[in-house]
Amino acid sequence: GEHVTRALTLASPEETHQLGVRLGGLLEPGDFVGLIGDLGAGKTHLVRGVAEGARVPRSEVASPTFAIVYPYSGRIPLYHADLYRLTGYDDLYATGFMDLVGGEGALLVEWLDRVPEAAPREHLRVTLAHAGGDARTLQAEAFGTRAAALLTAWLP
Numbered sequence: 001g002e003h004v005t006r007a008l009t010l011a012s013p014e015e016t017h018q019l020g021v022r023l024g025g026l027l028e029p030g031d032f033v034g035l036i037g038d039l040g041a042g043k044t045h046l047v048r049g050v051a052e053g054a055r056v057p058r059s060e061v062a063s064p065t066f067a068i069v070y071p072y073s074g075r076i077p078l079y080h081a082d083l084y085r086l087t088g089y090d091d092l093y094a095t096g097f098m099d100l101v102g103g104e105g106a107l108l109v110e111w112l113d114r115v116p117e118a119a120p121r122e123h124l125r126v127t128l129a130h131a132g133g134d135a136r137t138l139q140a141e142a143f144g145t146r147a148a149a150l151l152t153a154w155l156p
Ligand code: ADP
Pocket: 010, 011, 012, 013, 014, 016, 017, 037, 038, 039, 040, 041, 042, 043, 044, 045, 046, 110, 133, 134, 135, 136
């Protein structure tokens, strides 16, 4: 099929948030979104928007924990993972994360580039980068037909 990619500039945290809200309204069970980018690029900020768009109660998103995977319940189950502290696939496997892939929830995975093997064949990959001040660039790439449909709906 068609290889769908997108690139845009986000001028402010609010823009990033709103883009996340829109993605949160589109996610379906089984979706996998990998988030890549340096510290402070805006991965978590985007996920907070996604959680709002998926109607996760704000109190859940604020819940402080040191787990690798944060479960949220909204319109659908959402799992927010951060692979920053992991050393590799074996480490990730031990967390039980792989049991969630392709399950009844949608996964948002920060630092996917740390453990690329964590991604299923079909997934959406989003890369954020600093672009001076509050500007960020966002690049998205769809792998598989569902991810292509999701990306096309998210960023027409
Ligand atoms: P990451 O999870 O990628 O390490 P965070 O989302 O935790 O990054 O932090 C991003 C920081 O950058 C936040 O403090 C946020 O307010 C700030 N910021 C400034 N401009 C933007 C933007 N355009 N999009 C997202 N965050 C931004």
